[in-house]
Amino acid sequence: MATCPQGHASSTDDYCDVCGTQMSAPAPQQPGPSQPQGSRPAESCPICATPRVGQFCEVCGHSFDGGALPAQTPAAGARWEAVTAADRAYYDQVIAQNGPDAAAMAFPPYCPERSFPLIGEQVRIGRSRRGRDLTPEIDLAGPPTDPGVSGLHAVLLATPGGTWMLVDPGSANGTQVNGKPVTVNVPVPVGPGDRIHLGAWTVITIREGTP
Numbered sequence: 001m002a003t004c005p006q007g008h009a010s011s012t013d014d015y016c017d018v019c020g021t022q023m024s025a026p027a028p029q030q031p032g033p034s035q036p037q038g039s040r041p042a043e044s045c046p047i048c049a050t051p052r053v054g055q056f057c058e059v060c061g062h063s064f065d066g067g068a069l070p071a072q073t074p075a076a077g078a079r080w081e082a083v084t085a086a087d088r089a090y091y092d093q094v095i096a097q098n099g100p101d102a103a104a105m106a107f108p109p110y111c112p113e114r115s116f117p118l119i120g121e122q123v124r125i126g127r128s129r130r131g132r133d134l135t136p137e138i139d140l141a142g143p144p145t146d147p148g149v150s151g152l153h154a155v156l157l158a159t160p161g162g163t164w165m166l167v168d169p170g171s172a173n174g175t176q177v178n179g180k181p182v183t184v185n186v187p188v189p190v191g192p193g194d195r196i197h198l199g200a201w202t203v204i205t206i207r208e209g210t211p
Helices: 088-096
Strands: 079-086 114-117 122-126 152-158 164-167 175-177 188-190 195-198 202-209
Touching: 152 195
Parallel strands: none
Antiparallel strands: 079 114, 079 202, 122 152, 152 164, 164 188, 175 195, 195 202
């Protein structure tokens, strides 16, 4: 039984079953000679690993105290959504790279579009699995199931200005935005029309419309 950086017992060693934090993230610093007992331990953002200097992360806006970000939902009169589908061209690129699991990744003969509203402070993208408590808001478990999607693959974070940022916390197969690879733990702004590729064939398109 592994212990995540937040102190939860987890039966998996990639992401915590309880809170979804990456298990390889550095553990909080314990008080030492240079840090008197009773003082606040050093803390980093669980999403982008930026050192904490206040209630909200200066890079991605994560709330360390669990509260809501001010004005974090889209502006009144607008509704943002993420629409998932299968992209044959992206699948062909993945197979052409001839990765170790390429032979087991078949393109789905039928994959209907699904729409997920972007609501709240963060929207997790990933794949729920039996025996795990983590259920992403954008659950790509299918059917059909994209085998290249991690349990917690990426996170969409609302900003105080009403826009969204995408963070890949360290997925196994990486993430692309508009064809460009996303650096781990480096937030990337996304908006209507942007296309997020991940896994073996999944594409997520950000759209804006009226409720």
